[in-house]
Amino acid sequence: MIVFDNVGMRYPNSAHLFRQVSFKIDKGDFVLVTGHSGVGKSTLLKLMAGIELPTGGNILINQQNIGQLHANAMPYLRRRFGLVFQDHKLLYDRNSFDNVALPLSIQGITGDEAARRVRAALDKVGLLNKEKALPITLSGGEQQRLAIARAVVSRPSIVIADEPTGGLDKTAALEIMQLLKAFNDVGVTVVIAMHDVTQVSAIAYRTLHIDHQMVSTLPAQGAIL
Numbered sequence: 001m002i003v004f005d006n007v008g009m010r011y012p013n014s015a016h017l018f019r020q021v022s023f024k025i026d027k028g029d030f031v032l033v034t035g036h037s038g039v040g041k042s043t044l045l046k047l048m049a050g051i052e053l054p055t056g057g058n059i060l061i062n063q064q065n066i067g068q069l070h071a072n073a074m075p076y077l078r079r080r081f082g083l084v085f086q087d088h089k090l091l092y093d094r095n096s097f098d099n100v101a102l103p104l105s106i107q108g109i110t111g112d113e114a115a116r117r118v119r120a121a122l123d124k125v126g127l128l129n130k131e132k133a134l135p136i137t138l139s140g141g142e143q144q145r146l147a148i149a150r151a152v153v154s155r156p157s158i159v160i161a162d163e164p165t166g167g168l169d170k171t172a173a174l175e176i177m178q179l180l181k182a183f184n185d186v187g188v189t190v191v192i193a194m195h196d197v198t199q200v201s202a203i204a205y206r207t208l209h210i211d212h213q214m215v216s217t218l219p220a221q222g223a224i225l
């Protein structure tokens with residue numbers, strides 16, 4: 001569970017992005033973070049994942065206050081999260097298999113166990129037949145699916161995706177959303193930042209809308225696929 005309790009955030013030498021923001025995301029929720037460009041969607045996701053720390057208030061991840069965590073504990077917290085960025089952050093000199101294996105090798109998981117988990121993740125995103133392909137040879141949608149495989153290979157309980165459908169056509173965008181929904185259907189909490197929600201109207205979700213330094217919670221919208 002993710003709890004924001006009176007959270008404030010301002011970058012150095014900048015105005016406040018948020019003031020006294022409070023909300024709760026329950027385990028298994030499927031949440032969209034919406035708002036216009038520059039309003040702070042990416043920052044909100046970074047705060048959730050402990051990549052940025054708030055300048056006020058408290059953020060709790062599964063009852064742990066991340067502001068009070070020892071620096072040594074941060075890597076363990078981050079393992080709960082699978083992160084998907086709009087620009088993929090793939091390694092373009094490594095093939096698909098190696099890209100997905102990377103988070104496992106950082107955790108010391110190698111050999112047969114790693115190979116089994118990498119192939120299971122590639123299979124889930126429909127890229128098992130592309131394990132030897134370099135990312136540059138994949139389409140935009142396939143690269144994004146590869147980034148999702150890399151994000152879920154460590155079996156995170158929360159997947160955070162920043163504009164995961166950016167730059168994709170409607171069909172590829174819907175595929176990505178269905179994929180994220182499939183992980184959500186087996187219990188993974190999914191939080192997605194998205195400025196254009198019209199692409200995903202067929203998916204049920206809760207919305208956190210950011211406007212004027214405030215975050216409001218809107219009820220579920222759309223219909224189940």
Ligand SMILES: Nc1ncnc2c1ncn2[C@@H]1O[C@H](COP(=O)(O)OP(=O)(O)OP(=O)(O)O)[C@@H](O)[C@H]1O
Pocket residue numbers: 011012014017035036037038039040041042043044193195
């Ligand atoms: N590391 C940083 N240091 C200083 N300012 C930052 C930093 N990161 C973001 N900002 C500023 O904070 C504001 C919010 O940025 P953020 O990326 O969170 O917005 P966003 O809603 O995700 O935007 P977009 O939809 O365009 O991606 C912007 O004005 C941005 O310039």
